[in-house]
Every structure is written in C-alpha cells, then in structure tokens.
Amino acid sequence: MTFAVTPVTGVLPTGALGAALPTQAADPAAGAQFASVLGAVENLQQMQSTSNELAVRAVTGDLDDVHDYTIASAQASTALELTAAVRNKAVDAFTEIMRMQA
Structure with missing residues (x-):
C-alpha cells in the first residue's frame, strides 16, 4: 500500500487565530539589543566570579593588595543592583x- 503526500497550499488562517499571527518580520535591531543584554549578564557573572576569586585569595593570604578585592x-x-533595577523596570x-490590554 502506498500513500502519496501532497502539500497543502493556499490555506489562510481565519478568525481570531489569524488575527494573532504577526504580520511583519521581527526587527533585527531588537535581536541585537537582546544580545547586548545577554552580554551584560555574562559581564555581571564575570565580575562576580572575579570578586569571589579575589575574596578567596584575600582569605588565604595570597592577595598582595586588599584594595583589588574591595574594588x-x-x-x-x-x-548586580543595576541589573536588578533594570529587570524590575522591565517587569x-x-x-x-x-x-x-485587559
């Protein structure tokens, strides 16, 4: 037994479902902005990692200048405070x- 598959063409959504579909492509600038936000979060993680590493070095006595850890x-x-404030404003x-909309 063999089945033939034919593509369906010319079908357009109607009603509320059709109204919910986007009519334009996404803005490429929005993708770049979202990527920059992700970069900022990665930068925050790197700062926290550096701070934690310097804290461990300060406690073990391997850090020559404690000011580096303080900074x-x-x-x-x-x-972190800035990131939390931006997140709160976005929410x-x-x-x-x-x-x-309600």
Missing part, C-alpha cells in the same frame, strides 16, 4: 502593558 566587590555589587512595564 572588584564594589563593582560586582553595583552591577513593571510588562505588567502595565498587560493591564492596558
């Missing part, structure tokens, strides 16, 4: 948009 710790803390904006 790295302050940078990591500030970057607030999303919540407001969802509230307007």
